[in-house]
Amino acid sequence: MAKGIGLKPLDDRVVVRSAEAEDTTAGGIVLPDNAKEKQQRGEIVAVGPGKLLDSGERAALSVTVGDEVLFGKYAGNEVKINGEELKIMRESDLLAKVEK
Amino acid sequence: MAKGIGLKPLDDRVVVRSAEAEDTTAGGIVLPDNAKEKQQRGEIVAVGPGKLLDSGERAALSVTVGDEVLFGKYAGNEVKINGEELKIMRESDLLAKVEK
Amino acid sequence: MAKGIGLKPLDDRVVVRSAEAEDTTAGGIVLPDNAKEKQQRGEIVAVGPGKLLDSGERAALSVTVGDEVLFGKYAGNEVKINGEELKIMRESDLLAKVEK
Amino acid sequence: MAKGIGLKPLDDRVVVRSAEAEDTTAGGIVLPDNAKEKQQRGEIVAVGPGKLLDSGERAALSVTVGDEVLFGKYAGNEVKINGEELKIMRESDLLAKVEK
Amino acid sequence: MAKGIGLKPLDDRVVVRSAEAEDTTAGGIVLPDNAKEKQQRGEIVAVGPGKLLDSGERAALSVTVGDEVLFGKYAGNEVKINGEELKIMRESDLLAKVEK
Amino acid sequence: MAKGIGLKPLDDRVVVRSAEAEDTTAGGIVLPDNAKEKQQRGEIVAVGPGKLLDSGERAALSVTVGDEVLFGKYAGNEVKINGEELKIMRESDLLAKVEK
Amino acid sequence: MAKGIGLKPLDDRVVVRSAEAEDTTAGGIVLPDNAKEKQQRGEIVAVGPGKLLDSGERAALSVTVGDEVLFGKYAGNEVKINGEELKIMRESDLLAKVEK
Numbered sequence: 001m002a003k004g005i006g007l008k009p010l011d012d013r014v015v016v017r018s019a020e021a022e023d024t025t026a027g028g029i030v031l032p033d034n035a036k037e038k039q040q041r042g043e044i045v046a047v048g049p050g051k052l053l054d055s056g057e058r059a060a061l062s063v064t065v066g067d068e069v070l071f072g073k074y075a076g077n078e079v080k081i082n083g084e085e086l087k088i089m090r091e092s093d094l095l096a097k098v099e100k
Numbered sequence: 101m102a103k104g105i106g107l108k109p110l111d112d113r114v115v116v117r118s119a120e121a122e123d124t125t126a127g128g129i130v131l132p133d134n135a136k137e138k139q140q141r142g143e144i145v146a147v148g149p150g151k152l153l154d155s156g157e158r159a160a161l162s163v164t165v166g167d168e169v170l171f172g173k174y175a176g177n178e179v180k181i182n183g184e185e186l187k188i189m190r191e192s193d194l195l196a197k198v199e200k
Numbered sequence: 201m202a203k204g205i206g207l208k209p210l211d212d213r214v215v216v217r218s219a220e221a222e223d224t225t226a227g228g229i230v231l232p233d234n235a236k237e238k239q240q241r242g243e244i245v246a247v248g249p250g251k252l253l254d255s256g257e258r259a260a261l262s263v264t265v266g267d268e269v270l271f272g273k274y275a276g277n278e279v280k281i282n283g284e285e286l287k288i289m290r291e292s293d294l295l296a297k298v299e300k
Numbered sequence: 301m302a303k304g305i306g307l308k309p310l311d312d313r314v315v316v317r318s319a320e321a322e323d324t325t326a327g328g329i330v331l332p333d334n335a336k337e338k339q340q341r342g343e344i345v346a347v348g349p350g351k352l353l354d355s356g357e358r359a360a361l362s363v364t365v366g367d368e369v370l371f372g373k374y375a376g377n378e379v380k381i382n383g384e385e386l387k388i389m390r391e392s393d394l395l396a397k398v399e400k
Numbered sequence: 401m402a403k404g405i406g407l408k409p410l411d412d413r414v415v416v417r418s419a420e421a422e423d424t425t426a427g428g429i430v431l432p433d434n435a436k437e438k439q440q441r442g443e444i445v446a447v448g449p450g451k452l453l454d455s456g457e458r459a460a461l462s463v464t465v466g467d468e469v470l471f472g473k474y475a476g477n478e479v480k481i482n483g484e485e486l487k488i489m490r491e492s493d494l495l496a497k498v499e500k
Numbered sequence: 501m502a503k504g505i506g507l508k509p510l511d512d513r514v515v516v517r518s519a520e521a522e523d524t525t526a527g528g529i530v531l532p533d534n535a536k537e538k539q540q541r542g543e544i545v546a547v548g549p550g551k552l553l554d555s556g557e558r559a560a561l562s563v564t565v566g567d568e569v570l571f572g573k574y575a576g577n578e579v580k581i582n583g584e585e586l587k588i589m590r591e592s593d594l595l596a597k598v599e600k
Numbered sequence: 601m602a603k604g605i606g607l608k609p610l611d612d613r614v615v616v617r618s619a620e621a622e623d624t625t626a627g628g629i630v631l632p633d634n635a636k637e638k639q640q641r642g643e644i645v646a647v648g649p650g651k652l653l654d655s656g657e658r659a660a661l662s663v664t665v666g667d668e669v670l671f672g673k674y675a676g677n678e679v680k681i682n683g684e685e686l687k688i689m690r691e692s693d694l695l696a697k698v699e700k
Contacts (some may be wrong), residue, residue, distance in 0.1 A: 007670070009696040010662060015677040040179055043179040046696070052659065059152065062110060070107070070188065072177045076609055077672045077695055088670065095177055095188040096146070140279055159252065162210060170207070170288065172277045188209040195277055195288040196246070238378055259352065260312060270307070270388065272377045295377055295388040296309040296346070340479055359452065362410060370488065372406070372477045395477055395488040396409040396446070440579055459552065462510060470507070470588065472577045495577055495588040496509040496546070540679055559652065562610060570607070570688065572677045595677055595688040596609040596646070 006080060009048035012091045014063060016042040016071065017084075041098065043068055044086065051091075061091050067100040107181060109148035112191045114163060115175065116142040117184075140170050141198065142187065151191075161191050168198040203257075207281060209248035214263060216242040216276065240270055241298065242287065251291075254283045261291050268298040307381060309348035312391045314363060316342040316371065340370050341398065342387065351391075361391055368398040376384075407481060409448035412491045414463060417470065417484075440470055442487065443496065451491075461491050467491040468498040507581060509548035512591045514563060516542040516576065517584075541598065542587065543568050559581075561591050568598040607681060612691045614643040614663060616676065617684075618635035640697065642687065643668050650690075661691050668698040 007015050019041040044067045050058035063069060076089030107115050119141040144167045150158035163169060176189030207215050219241040244267045250258035263269060276289030307315050319341040344367045350358035363369060376389030407415050419441040444467045450458035463469060476489030507515050519541040534551035544567045563569060576589030607615050619641040644667045650658035663669060676689030 007696045008699055008700050010183075011692070013695060015696065024150075040177075045694050048696075049662075054654075055186055062149075062694050070177075070179050077640075077670075079695065079700075092111070094110050095113060095179065096107045096115065098181075099106050122269050140277075154254075162249075170277075170279050172210065192211070195213060195279065196207045196248075198281075199206050199208055209309055240377075262349075270377075270379050292311070294310050295313060295379065296307045296315065296348075298381075299306050299326075342476075354454075362449075366452075370479050385448065392411070394410050395413060396407045396415065396448075398481075399406050399408055440577075454554075470577075470579050470581075478549075492511070494510050495513060495579065496507045496515065496548075498581075499506050499508055540677075554654075560638045562649075570677075570679050570681075592611070595611050595613060595679065596615065596648075598681075599606050599608055 005045045005081065005086070007046050007047045007086075007088075009046055009088060011048050012051040012059070012061060013088055014044050014061070014081045014091060014094070015046035016069065016076065016089060017045045018042040018087060035050045039069065040070055040073055040095075042071065045086070063091065063094060063097060070098065070099065105145045105181065107146050107186075107188075109146055109188060111148050112151040112159070112161060113148045113188055114144050114155070114161070114173065114191060114194070115146035116187045116189060117145045118142040118187060140173055140195075141168065142171070143168055145186070151199065163191065163194060163197060168200065170195045170198065205245045205281065205286070207246050207286075207288075209246055209288060212247050212251040212259070212261060213248045213288055214244050214261070214271065214291060214294070215246035216271065217245045218242040218287060218291060218298045240273055240295075241268065242271065243268055245286070263291065263294060263297060268300065270295045270298065301329040305345045305381065305386070307346050307386075308386075309346055309388060311348050312359070312361060313348045313388055314344050314361070314391060316369065316376065316387045316389060317345045318342040318387060324328070340373055340395075341368065342371065343368050346387070363394060363397060364389065368400065370398065371396045391395035404488070405445045405481065407460050407486075407488075409446055411448050411493070412451040412459070412461060413448045413488055414444050414494070415446035416469065416476065416487045416489060416490060417445045418442040418487060439471060440473055440495075441468065442471065443468055445486070463491065463494060463497060468500065470495045470498065505545045505581065505586070506548050507588075508585075509546055509588060511548050512551040512559070512561060513548045513588055513592060514544050514561070514594070515546035516520055516569065516571065516587045516589060517545045518542040518587060540570055540595075542571070545586070557589065563591065563594060563597060568600065570595045570598065605645045605681065605686070606612070606645050607686075607688075609646055609688060611648050612651040612659070612661060613648045613688055614644050614661070614688045614691060615646035616669065616671065616689060617645045618642040618687060622693045624675065640670055640695075641668065642671065642672055645686070663691065663694060663697060670698065 005015060009015055018039070022056050035074075043093050044063050044065050047063065047065060050061050052058055071087075071089060075093035076087035079086055079088055105115060105117075109115055116183035117140070144163050144165050147161050147163065147165060150161050152158055171187075171189060172196050175193035179186055179188055205215060205217075209215055244263050244265050245264060245265065247261050250261050252258055271287075271289060271294050275293035276287035276299070279286055279288055305315060305317075309315055318339070339372065344363050344365055347361050347365060350361050352358055371387075371389060371394050376387035376395035379386055379388055405415060409415055418439070441490075444463050444465055447461050447463065447465060450461050451457055471489060471494050475493035478489035479486055479488055505515060509515055518539070542564050544563050544586055547561050547563065547565060550561050552558055571587075571589060571594050575593035576587035577584055601659055605615060609615055618639070618663075644663050644665050647661050647663065647665060650661050652658055671687075671689060671694050675693035676687035679688055
């Protein structure tokens with residue numbers, strides 16, 4: 001999981017490659033070339049093991065690598081890995097999955 | 101569910117098409133053409149699976165696709181999908197259903 | 201419930217018609233015509249199903265349609281329905297019932 | 301309870317008639333005529349049913365109608381009933397009872 | 401308890417007579433006449449019944465009337481009783497007991 | 501415990517003598533004479549009984565008198581006892597123990 | 601554990617040596633010499649015993665000494681030990697592990 005990106009998020013965090021930075025569109029729905037629209041859309045490139053519950057188990061994430069997602073404008077921490085800007089955010093910062 | 105809009109909200113989130121953007125009125129009650137009144141009214145176009153409970157089950161939402169709802173002025177994240185402005189908010193940001 | 205107003209509040213919310221907007225006084229106690237006094241007084245015109253408890257049941261509200269109530273100056277969301285200004289607030293924003 | 305004032309507070313709230321507004325002193329201890337001192341002192345004129353506990357029962361209040369109490373300078377909501385200024389606050393905003 | 405001061409604090413609150421106002425030093429340790437040092441030191445003159453626990457019991461306070469205590473600079477509500485300035489604060493605002 | 505300092509902290513609080521005020525270095529590691537470095541380092545001179553748990557027991561502190569500790573720049577309340585400046589802070593404000 | 605650095609973090613805290621301060625790169629992935637990229641990357645040099653749970657046990661940390669991690673720009677307390685700048689932060693401030 002997340003082999004390509006070289007990051008293993010902690011807890012319920014995910015790594016998102018924002019749509020602004022993409023060369024090719026991952027999802028199948030028609031998307032106008034609109035910068036504003038792309039700011040809050042991206043692809044999941046790595047997922048954490050899930051939030052630790054009181055029971056000692058971890059809650060499974062409801063997104064997986066490859067999912068296209070929407071998130072809030074100010075969601076996440078920006079990090080730069082191998083020259084590429086990525087966002088790391090908690091699953092709770094994700095608003096919706098874009099259905100392909 | 102939410103097939104038309106191409107979005108699957110996460111957790112207890114819903115996607116709302118605000119009344120400002122509507123061509124035809126979905127509800128049956130008489131509504132003056134009042135921009136201010138429309139800002140906080142909309143139609144549910146997609147719903148999430150519900151909030152994850154400690155028990156591992158999800159709490160069913162009390163609104164469904166097609167419901168007309170009221171929400172606070174600053175509720176929700178604005179997203180643009182296929183050129184259309186939509187709001188994604190948590191069920192707890194919804195104030196009331198408009199009865200048809 | 202709340203048939204006249206056409207709104208069904210969610211959770212523990214209530215819809216209040218503020219005393220400022222009333223033509224006739226609903227309660228029986230003598231009220232001077234005092235705008236300031238009226239700002240925080242109103243009549244319950246619709247009630248929600250109550251707060252969802254961890255047990256899955258809903259906590260019954262302690263106010264009903266027709267109750268006259270006091271609330272804080274900044275309580276609630278203002279909404280306009282059929283040209284009428286109403287307030288939607290949580291039961292916890294209500295301070296007291298006015299006894300008739 | 302609270303028949304004279306015509307208000308029934310909700311939850312763990314109490315209605316307080318502040319000492320500033322009193323003609324006669326309710327408590328028996330000697331009080332200089334000091335406006336500042338009176339701002340945070342008052343008499344309980346109505347009490348709510350108590351806070352709803354998880355068990356479904358209500359926690360009994362530790363003050364009753366007639367008690368003289370101290371409260372913080374900014375505690376409570378000011379309401380005007382029949383021309384009289386009163387404060388409605390939660391029991392947790394009360395600091396101490398004045399022993400008579 | 402707290403007979404002299406005429407106040408009965410609620411919950412886990414205590415009434416503190418600040419060292420600034422004292423004529424004689426209650427504790428036995430040597431104290432330079434230092435106004436700054438006295439601002440955060442005082443004597444407990446009344447204690448509440450303790451915090452109400454979920455079990456319905458009250459947690460015993462760990463200070464009693466007569467204890468000399470330290471507290472934060474901005475801790476507590478100032479009240480004036482019979483012309484004397486006192487502070488009412490929660491036990492959690494107390495930092496330490498001064499050992500005599 | 502804490503006999504020398506004459507203070508008994510409450511709950512999970514500790515009294516820290518900051519390194520800035522020390523004449524001799526308590527720990528064994530080499531420390532440059534660096535004022536900035538000393539601001540967040542100190543020695544525990546008194547400890548409280550530990551945080552009260554829901555069970556009624558107290559959680560043992562993980563530091564004891566004599567430990568050298570690091571803490572945040574703005575952690576703790578400054579108090580002056582017998583002319584000496586000390587800091588009283590909660591155990592949770594301590595960052596690390598300096599190993600001797 | 602953490603013998604070299606001479607610090608034992610408390611609870612779920614870790615000590616991080618930020619990449620800015622490193623002479624040699626610990627991880628195996630190719631890293632451009634980019635100051636901005638290094639600000640949020642570092643190596644774990646000491647770990648605490650883990651967060652104390654209600655059960656009295658401690659939750660094991662999911663990082664260990666030697667792990668390379670990413671963290672938020674403003675995460676952690678800066679401390680200076682033996683002239684070296686280090687960061688102490690909670691495990692929850694760590695965003696991801698960098699896979700070697």
